[in-house]
Amino acid sequence: MNEPANWPKHPPTRTPAHAPACRQPAGAFFPLIDRNRCEGAGPCVAACPTQVLQIGVLTPPQRRGLSLKGRIKAFAHRHRQAQLVAPGRCEACGACVQVCPEQAITLRRGAPAASGVRS
Ligand code: SF4
Secondary structure, three states: OOOOOOOOOOOOOOOHHHOOOOOOOOOOEEEEEOOOOOOOOOHHHHHOOOOOEEEEEOOHHHHHOOOHHHHHHHHHOOOEEEEEOOHHHOOOOOHHHHHOOOOOEEEEEOOOOOOOOOO
């Protein structure tokens, strides 16, 4: 079967326009980032349609919470990881979860502080 000439040569990458449509009210969920897995590559930042995430440097408390393997990994990536800058804007579309190559993101119900998360 021949594809139309105007079809893209490669599958489209996930962008905000491709984010799933099964969204929740803003702030009902937030992305929990596994600090021992995140490598700060940033596809989650690009995928998020509501700018919840940003790449930043781990804070001292975040560094103290790492496992030995996580510390080595973080050092190798200059302690740069995804950070929550506006968790209240999360609409639980799941785009960040899908694009993370390290499977470092899961969605949790509620707000980070209410869940005891220091992200
Ligand atoms: S689940 Fe939330 S943080 Fe993740 S891409 Fe969607 S809106 Fe952004």
